[in-house]
Amino acid sequence: MYKRLLVYIDPAETRLEELEGFLDLASQLGCRIIALAVLEPEPEKHSAKETELREALEDRAWKFLYEIEDTAFGREIKNSLMVEEGKPEEVIASVVKSYEVDICATFAYKSIDIGSLLNRLVNVPLLLLNQEGQ
């Protein structure tokens, strides 16, 4: 029924051990997992400290994604990784449309406006997991 599960993760608010629930979900649904992290667009003017923090966050995002990928591979779950820039709700909606995503899952992060996201997802269910992956 579902072919592509989009999982949005916020690297600033996620711990590695919390991500297993997404893989369980992909496994149960028998679908490909598209793991997405979204970074704020790089401002035109920024201090060295801001650049350093942004790079650390991007580094963390990729590490999370590759951890997901490594575990997914061990469980033979097809997967793709993406890091994009923008507002999370807008990027998620855009990825859903562009890549024919069937279902989305994420945690209720502070960084994301769930109401706004729901308004943008037409006919695509959104699963909100708690930090225990339930």
Add this chain to the structure above:
Amino acid sequence: MIRLSEVIREEGIILNLKAEEKVDVIKELVSKLKGLKLIEDEAAFLADILKRENLESTGIGLGVAIPHARTKAARELILTYGYSRKGVDFNSLDGKPSHYIFLITAPEDQKTQYIIALARLSKILRREDTRSRLSKVSTTEEVVEVLKDVE
């Protein structure tokens, strides 16, 4: 801390990949690593990379592909690079061909180093400046210099 410019095998770099298909490109890159005594069993090494490639798209978009694997056949963390002017279909989500193809492998028990290397490489290759510089290099030494500068 891992530095990609120190890990990359300059002798393995191919600035003008001849192969045009994904599997053939990986074979070409692996073939260039022959003789460097980094690989225990070439057939197993290649099989492990291709197994992963069948389950995932290692094309991360923006013309970049990073085929990779943890494998018993690798003696240490290995990073090499090939540039394809024409581009190769690595099933990237953005549908675009890959020009900048980095191959990373590590022994099974070096997961942390392997993830760090993959993350760092993905990060620096998302920058347009890095890709632009890599497209203009004319020697393998320059590839190492670009990595040194951007990481």
